[in-house]
Amino acid sequence: MSQVSVHEASVLRKPLPEALVEQLRSHFGDRFSTAQAVREHHGRDESPFPEMLPDAVVFATSTDDVVRVVKACDAFEVPLIPYGAGSSLEGHTLALHGGISLDVSGMNRILSLNTEDLTVTVEPGMTRKQLNEQLRDTGLFFPIDPGADASLGGMASTRASGTNAVRYGTMRENVLSLEVVTAQGKVVRTARRARKSSAGYDLTRIFVGSEGTLGVITQVTVRLYPQPEAISAAVCQFPTVHDAVACVIQTIQLGVPVARVELMDAAAVKACNLYSKLDLRETPLLLFEFHGTEAGVKEQAQTVQEIARDHNGLDFEWADRPEDRTRLWTARHNAYFAGLQLKPGCRASTTDVCVPISRLADCLDQTTALLESAPFPTTIVGHVGDGNFHVLMLLDPDDAAQWEASETINERIVSIALDADGTCTGEHGIGLHKLGFMREEHGHDALELMWALKRAYDPKNILNPGKVLPPDLP
Amino acid sequence: MSQVSVHEASVLRKPLPEALVEQLRSHFGDRFSTAQAVREHHGRDESPFPEMLPDAVVFATSTDDVVRVVKACDAFEVPLIPYGAGSSLEGHTLALHGGISLDVSGMNRILSLNTEDLTVTVEPGMTRKQLNEQLRDTGLFFPIDPGADASLGGMASTRASGTNAVRYGTMRENVLSLEVVTAQGKVVRTARRARKSSAGYDLTRIFVGSEGTLGVITQVTVRLYPQPEAISAAVCQFPTVHDAVACVIQTIQLGVPVARVELMDAAAVKACNLYSKLDLRETPLLLFEFHGTEAGVKEQAQTVQEIARDHNGLDFEWADRPEDRTRLWTARHNAYFAGLQLKPGCRASTTDVCVPISRLADCLDQTTALLESAPFPTTIVGHVGDGNFHVLMLLDPDDAAQWEASETINERIVSIALDADGTCTGEHGIGLHKLGFMREEHGHDALELMWALKRAYDPKNILNPGKVLPPDLP
Known part of the structure; x- marks a missing residue:
């Protein structure tokens, strides 16, 4: 494999201390594993990096489990890498320095659902599809949709978003509160469940996007939304990507509250045609989804149709029927696999x-x-x-x-x-893959602030070491 | 005056070092003042606390000015208190330990307006009314409205919100990026101007709500919104507060995108009648505002009217005409003064x-x-x-x-x-007045995390010392 290599000098691996292994094995029994297959499963992700195996894996089923593992890693100064669904694209879960992979995928229950407040508190291993499956009969849904069936803990850790962030925001806006185990093994709740608060520093936002380097997330409280009364979708083809984007800009500027607007270039359309057996014209296209009342959805779509016409939109096809909508959006969701x-x-x-x-x-x-x-x-x-x-x-x-x-x-x-004053990563996170861009994006002094935070919260550098912050600063 | 007293033991006041006074006076000339009247103006706010005067005031007009003052305060270990519009209700700008009040109200320009991106970057002393005045011809507006004509820097510092946060969010959601001068006098930009990013720790949200205790905000980039095509308002009276709130809960649960929904109890209505010469029935009322298309606004209002009827709403009056809307909302905005x-x-x-x-x-x-x-x-x-x-x-x-x-x-x-799992402050901030609630709201370990951040960013405790974090922790 000739994948991306990691600077070898930065990789220091020590075998796990025997006493730590004994401690964890005696407590966790079968839920502690050093089996090669288990380590391999936890030592790779969807990134272009080669495998980097942890020395052992612990399968946690409770916050107490997490506290125990964190305290052990703290005592022995051993790296600890939280692991959810393993759907990272950037190397977040790879065990660069070995250590313990802490698998929380078994922590996947709803802890409390508050339909009146439109909030739910879940364990970090619950995936977004599991959550929406369980919400089905409530009339509510959790909108954030990064494509992969990621875990809520992982999504909070990478500040994930996806197709409908344009309407509903990202994990930054939708996490109300977290329970976090600190590097010292203390259990902290980052905020109350009120929709807003000005009571002190924003601990929630400190941990959202911190990629497991500041603490281990053990509960996630997120906002839910009423299922829209009506949903419709539309697809519009354009002669060029430029035209399609001009249409989007005007749509946003006019304040049309589109729920989703996705671009695919001609190659992506072709891939989707092949993979999902569609017969879309192979030009750039925009795929829209509108949420609202029956009348509101119609009005939004009409406005967008007019805007599309002004920007050389070739045709504007409706997909009002759920099965047509599903077919189109499934194709978009499968664009990654279609590409492959x-x-x-x-x-x-x-x-x-x-x-x-x-x-x-x-x-x-x-x-x-x-x-x-x-x-x-x-x-x-x-x-x-x-x-x-x-x-x-x-x-x-x-x-x-x-x-x-x-x-x-x-x-x-x-x-x-x-x-263009943009960012190297809109939603996937830094992990290992984008470390090299942090300095150019943020500048030295902002990185110093990030390092100061990391040192303050994880002075022994045991939490997912080597991720997020480039190693060439102190 | 028998106002709220401050624990005297926590107040350590030393006279300003002569060398610091000389340094600042020789550089800033007239923009450095120790005049009693100037100190008094900067040593009180809208809180119930007695005056606490700074030893001197510097009127900054640029980021360079801020850097110079911060570095001087750092060198001499003198407290520095950022000062914007002075509209705090909680003692944020009071000079508990003396020191320098850094007045940024003269930094009130728009630095860049990006109408296509719906963003604007302003200096921290610009007030929200100044901003909206200057945006008037763009078709855009800045929605966050805490009542007072607060400065954008102050609003970011207290994580302010107000009447239309229910639709547009708070400063937490609407600040895209900040320029901040750190306690060491370094100038840091907290984020790029992209709408979302997963590139590292959320420095922006670390400073939003930090009440001048982690750095001095010198630029604020916020999101703007298209002025809605249509706005309408409605007022509905209820026999009890309970009925009014039940109406609101159902409105939110149904996902009606109300722009504003304000409650006033009978006493507040009476005060507004007297002050604003209205003749509202003196029962609890809800004041609604709807933003959207002509049809959308009508539909929202109809839905809400039906909900109100289900909850014993007594009457539902429309205010479609701008002058009626303005009259009602001006009354609401003046509720504070009406109360007085x-x-x-x-x-x-x-x-x-x-x-x-x-x-x-x-x-x-x-x-x-x-x-x-x-x-x-x-x-x-x-x-x-x-x-x-x-x-x-x-x-x-x-x-x-x-x-x-x-x-x-x-x-x-x-x-x-x-x-009820709520917070002691939804939007005013901690300042001095709510220090006593921080421990109960957050717990010891969360406060430790906040203190760890404070110590990491401001090790000499020169930035607005004594605010946000209760002093009984290290």
């Missing part, structure tokens, strides 16, 4: 820049030009209402030159985004 | 609890019962869509027993809110 099928046996590397929407068309133009010389197939999909887009690069896993070229392209796309 | 007029010569103390909305009716019932024995007039107004309400207590400034009774009532209301 364009090149059997490939692995994918995905970019994730996000820019102010006024700069989106220009950034996409530059990106498209850049991709013309790519030595592998690519597709583009984007949560364009937020200015966020992904380039899926389909790589031959055995071709080192392709991996290198993909990294170069990612770097250049990030440069384009940073020049 | 109920008792000429009084001062007010205001509570600010916020609870999960399912608990709001119960909390208001308990609060109303509590107020029956209050030895002074009170009114209740509330941003009830968020579960946030204020009791305005009208106190004789020379009557120590009234001040004590008001503090006792505030404590009991906070207890009621905390029992």
Whole structure:
């Protein structure tokens, strides 16, 4: 495998202390494992990195379990990596320095559901699909949808979002409160359940997006939303990506409360046609979803249809029937897998820049030009209402030159985004893969503030060490 | 004056070092002042505390000015208190330990307006009314409205919100990025201008709500919104507060996107009638505002009217015409001053609890019962869509027993809110006045995390010392 390599000098691995192994094994029994298969399962993710195995895995089923493991890791100064659904794209869960992978996927219950307040508190291993399945009869739903069936703890940790963040926000806006186990093994609740508060520092937002490096999330309280009275979807084709994006910009500027607006370039449409057996015209397209009352949804769609016409929209097809909507959105959700099928046996590397929407068309133009010389197939999909887009690069896993070229392209796309006052990652997080962009994005002094926080909360650097913050600062 | 006293033991005042005075005077000239009148102006706010004067005031006009003052205060270990519009209700700007008040009200320009992105970057002294005045011709507006004409820097510092947070969120959701001068005098930008990002720790949210204790805000980038195509308002009277709140709960649960929904109790209505020359029936009322398309606004209002009817709503009056809307909302905005007029010569103390909305009716019932024995007039107004309400207590400034009774009532209301999993402050902040509730609200270990952050960012404790965090922790 010729995947992305990690700077070897930064990787210090020590075997687990025997006393720690004994302690954990005697307490957790079967829920402590050093089996190769278990370690391998926890030592890889969806990123382009090679496996980095933890020395052992603990399967936690309670906050008390988490406290016990954290305290043990603290005492022995051993790395601890929280593990949920393993759907990270950026290397978050890889055991760069070995240590313990703390699997919370068994902590997947609803702890309290407050339908009147539109909130629910869940354990961190519950996935978003599990949650929505259990909410089905309540008339409520949890909107954040990163594509993968990620765990709520993982989504909070990466500040995840997805297709309908344009309407409902990201995990930043939708996490009301967390229970966190600190690096010292203390259990802290970050906030009360009130919708807003000005009572002191925003501990919730400190942990949202901290990728397991400041504490281990053991409960997540999120906002829920009433299932809309009506939902409709529409698809509109455009001659160019530029036209499609211009349509989105105007839609946002007019304040049309679209629930979702997704861009696919011609290559992505082609992949979806093949994979999902659709017969969409193979040009750039926008896929819209509207939530609201019957009348409201109709009105939104009409407005958007007019805007699309002004921007060379080729046709505007409705999908009012649930089955048509589902077919279209399933195709979009499967765009990642559809892309992979364009090149059997490939692995994918995905970019994730996000820019102010006024700069989106220009950034996409530059990106498209850049991709013309790519030595592998690519597709583009984007949560364009937020200015966020992904380039899926389909790589031959055995071709080192392709991996290198993909990294170069990612770097250049990030440069384009940073020049436009954007970010290297809209929703996937830093993990290991984007460490190299942190300095350029934030500058030295902002990184110093991040390191100061890390040192204050995790002075022994045991929590997911080597992630989020580039190692060349103190 | 028999106002709230501050624990004297915690107040350490040293005269300003002569060398610091010389340094600042020689650089800032007229913009450095030790005049009694200037110090008095900067040593009081709208809180129930007595004056606490800074030793000197610097009027900053640039980030460079702020850096210079911060570095000087750092070198001499002198307290520094950022000062914007002085509209704090909780003692935020009082110079508990003396030092320098850093007045940024002269930093009140728009630095960049991005109408396509719906963002604007302003200096921290710009007030929300100044901003909206300057935005008037753009078709955009900044929605956050805490009542007072607060500065954007101050609003970010207290995580302010107000009447339309139910639709548009608070400063937590609407600040995209800040420029901050750290305690060491470094200039840091907390985030790029992209709508979302997963690139590292959320520095923006660390400073939003930190009340000037972690850094000095020198630029604020906020989200703007398109002026709605249509706005309408409605007022509905209810026999009891309980009925009114039940109406609100159902409105929120049905997902009606009300822009504002304000509660006034009968006493508040009476005060507004007197002050604003209205003839509203003197029962509890809800004041609604709807934003959207012409059709959407009508539909929202109809839905709410039906809900109100189900909850004993007495009448439902429309205010479609801008002048009627303005009259009603001006009355609501003047409720604070209207309250003060109920008792000429009084001062007010205001509570600010916020609870999960399912608990709001119960909390208001308990609060109303509590107020029956209050030895002074009170009114209740509330941003009830968020579960946030204020009791305005009208106190004789020379009557120590009234001040004590008001503090006792505030404590009991906070207890009621905390029992309901709410917060002691929905939007006013901690300042000095609510320090005593921080431990009960957050618990020891969460406060430890807050202190760890404070010590990491401001190790010499020069930034607004004595605020936010109770002093009985290390």
